[in-house]
Amino acid sequence: MIEFRGVTKRFPDGTVAVDALDLTVADGCVTVFVGPSGCGKTTSLRMINRMIEPTGGTILIDGADIMAGDAARMRRGIGYVMQQAGLLPHRSILDNIATVPMLLGWSKARARARAAELMEIVGLAPETARRYPNQLSGGQQQRVGVARALAADPPILLMDEPFSAVDPVVRESLQDELLRLQAELGKTIVFVTHDIDEAVKLGDKVAVFRQGGHLAQYDEPGHLLARPADDFVDGFVGRDRGYRGLGFRSHRLPLGELTTTSLGSPAVGNGAWTLVVDDASRPQGWCARRDGADGTAVTAEHLVPGGTLYDVTSGSLRSALDAALSSPSGQGVAVAGAGRVVGSVSADDVLAALASARAEEAAA
Amino acid sequence: MNAIVEWFTDPANWTGPDGVPTRLGEHLFYTLLALSIAALIAIPIGLWIGHTGRGGFAVVSLANSLRALPTFGVLVLLANSFGIGLAPPIVALVVLAIPPVLAGTYAGVQAVDRAIVDAARGMGMGEREILTRVELPNGLPLIIGGLRSATLQIIATATIAAYVALGGLGRYIIDGLSVRDFAEMAAGSILLALLAIVTDLVLAGLQRALVSPGLRPAQASRPRPRRLRAVA
Numbered sequence: 001m002i003e004f005r006g007v008t009k010r011f012p013d014g015t016v017a018v019d020a021l022d023l024t025v026a027d028g029c030v031t032v033f034v035g036p037s038g039c040g041k042t043t044s045l046r047m048i049n050r051m052i053e054p055t056g057g058t059i060l061i062d063g064a065d066i067m068a069g070d071a072a073r074m075r076r077g078i079g080y081v082m083q084q085a086g087l088l089p090h091r092s093i094l095d096n097i098a099t100v101p102m103l104l105g106w107s108k109a110r111a112r113a114r115a116a117e118l119m120e121i122v123g124l125a126p127e128t129a130r131r132y133p134n135q136l137s138g139g140q141q142q143r144v145g146v147a148r149a150l151a152a153d154p155p156i157l158l159m160d161e162p163f164s165a166v167d168p169v170v171r172e173s174l175q176d177e178l179l180r181l182q183a184e185l186g187k188t189i190v191f192v193t194h195d196i197d198e199a200v201k202l203g204d205k206v207a208v209f210r211q212g213g214h215l216a217q218y219d220e221p222g223h224l225l226a227r228p229a230d231d232f233v234d235g236f237v238g239r240d241r242g243y244r245g246l247g248f249r250s251h252r253l254p255l256g257e258l259t260t261t262s263l264g265s266p267a268v269g270n271g272a273w274t275l276v277v278d279d280a281s282r283p284q285g286w287c288a289r290r291d292g293a294d295g296t297a298v299t300a301e302h303l304v305p306g307g308t309l310y311d312v313t314s315g316s317l318r319s320a321l322d323a324a325l326s327s328p329s330g331q332g333v334a335v336a337g338a339g340r341v342v343g344s345v346s347a348d349d350v351l352a353a354l355a356s357a358r359a360e361e362a363a364a
Numbered sequence: 365m366n367a368i369v370e371w372f373t374d375p376a377n378w379t380g381p382d383g384v385p386t387r388l389g390e391h392l393f394y395t396l397l398a399l400s401i402a403a404l405i406a407i408p409i410g411l412w413i414g415h416t417g418r419g420g421f422a423v424v425s426l427a428n429s430l431r432a433l434p435t436f437g438v439l440v441l442l443a444n445s446f447g448i449g450l451a452p453p454i455v456a457l458v459v460l461a462i463p464p465v466l467a468g469t470y471a472g473v474q475a476v477d478r479a480i481v482d483a484a485r486g487m488g489m490g491e492r493e494i495l496t497r498v499e500l501p502n503g504l505p506l507i508i509g510g511l512r513s514a515t516l517q518i519i520a521t522a523t524i525a526a527y528v529a530l531g532g533l534g535r536y537i538i539d540g541l542s543v544r545d546f547a548e549m550a551a552g553s554i555l556l557a558l559l560a561i562v563t564d565l566v567l568a569g570l571q572r573a574l575v576s577p578g579l580r581p582a583q584a585s586r587p588r589p590r591r592l593r594a595v596a
């Protein structure tokens with residue numbers, strides 16, 4: 001547990017970057033610091049590992065004041081990932097990842113073995129081990145940065161805009177990867193970003209900072225989107241928050257019937273569209289009625305690509321609504337298990353479910 | 365021209381205390397001695413001021429004012445006060461070599477990206493580890509660059525040792541001058557130039573061997589597919 005108790009940072013030039021911050025970061029969770037540029041996120045983060053020393057208040061990690069003891073030694077027990085990965089250019093990728101274990105006095109062989117293990121965990125090809133940082137893409141460098149921070153298996157991980165310098169596609173895959181890793185490792189992660197989408201995607205809890213290092217709201221992402229504390233948070237959380245907020249609501253949805261056929265068989269049913277599935281009943285695409293109405297077999301040329309899929313195990317209303325809206329037939333395809341089609345959802349069903357979810361919440 | 369060739373082919377010039385191997389050895393000895401002393405003084409100071417950023421201006425100004433000292437003047441002054449011997453020319457050469465080594469080391473450490481140093485500190489490196497494991501290896505190209513230019517200056521200037529009755533390749537030039545043997549003077553100069561070229565090549569090789577491949581431009585250091593060698 002990381003506790004900020006009345007923490008203030010006033011820089012020598014008089015700038016107050018963080019002002020009397022009170023905040024508790026729970027163990028095993030991802031806590032995101034988000035807010036506009038210059039609001040004190042980096043300063044707050046770097047005070048945790050004493051890269052910046054507070055000028056007032058105390059920070060406790062598991063009840064112990066961080067200012068007691070040696071700074072370098074305590075930093076070895078906290079993983080730190082920076083925006084530009086900050087890799088050591090003169091060391092190979094493997095040795096970069098082995099840095100902290102080596103500082104902790106592990107043998108070279110053991111440190112390197114651990115580094116190789118981490119390369120696999122973060123999805124780096126083994127042949128990159130002997131390369132140097134300037135021979136990797138930005139996305140790969142960030143993976144190395146994450147691997148390096150995890151090398152000595154620290155319970156706490158500090159991440160300062162680690163994915164902001166890569167393109168949106170790579171960023172999304174790095175975010176997914178982080179969530180997958182976190183599900184396995186259960187670290188206490190403090191993650192800084194100025195991207196509210198990233199914040200609500202990754203955070204178990206999100207701290208919204210406003211200018212001057214004040215905490216505007218500290219809440220679960222679903223609550224943040226549903227009930228912004230004030231106009232500042234509302235403005236920061238953004239325009240699509242109603243839609244994005246659906247991602248944090250799950251509710252049982254009634255599944256509709258869906259007529260399906262397979263390639264080589266005629267289109268069946270009365271609707272204008274028929275869903276084409278493969279042998280394992282995974283969706284292949286849609287077939288319009290006029291193409292198969294005369295009983296001729298459906299071929300690959302008839303297929304119209306489907307929309308997004310709604311995974312019933314996630315139960316997210318946002319993905320259900322998106323499946324319905326993006327489907328050419330207006331029927332969202334609901335899948336379960338190994339992508340097997342189990343039924344359909346419509347936008348009306350989603351809105352009805354939303355209404356009943358709200359009613360239940362109001363009653364509770 | 366012929367006279368120079370004759371000088372080089374005369375076996376008498378290749379043996380004895382005035383032979384080429386001896387003089388070359390002496391010259392190398394002065395060079396290495398002066399370079400080592402200069403490096404022992406200038407590299408630690410350069411590393412320290414580069415790392416702390418403190419006193420940089422004062423030290424660099426001092427080093428630059430050393431550059432303005434005429435080496436020959438220093439030699440005469442020292443020889444007058446301390447008499448003839450190895451010390452005056454070596455001290456003069458050390459004074460000559462300190463500025464380039466100091467400037468190279470200081471610049472090398474200063475030029476290391478502060479974000480990298482910050483990352484190293486954030487991982488839990490202490491100041492000493494940052495200096496020796498991050499700033500030194502990353503500053504190495506400029507540090508060795510400073511050593512190379514110091515070496516060239518020392519080799520060229522070590523001829524002055526001959527003025528205070530010591531050996532080295534300067535002997536050929538000074539002795540040749542005194543008896544107007546221009547072939548001998550020319551031979552001395554040619555040997556000096558060759559020594560400078562070979563030494564610089566050796567240092568360039570050393571630089572290649574010591575500097576991490578990660579600090580070369582990315583293209584050049586990409587591992588090349590190994591060529592099949594014909595079985596002889």
Ligand SMILES: Nc1ncnc2c1ncn2[C@@H]1O[C@H](COP(=O)(O)OP(=O)(O)OP(=O)(O)O)[C@@H](O)[C@H]1O
Pocket residue numbers: 011012013015016017035036037038039040041042043044194
């Ligand atoms: N070393 C420093 N000296 C003086 N002021 C500083 C220093 N570092 C940061 N600041 C100021 O403190 C405030 C907070 O900075 P901080 O880096 O924590 O912002 P941030 O929220 O991380 O912003 P960004 O999203 O742009 O990274 C800013 O006004 C900044 O100018």
Ligand SMILES: [Mg+2]
Pocket residue numbers: 041042043
């Ligand atoms: Mg920042």
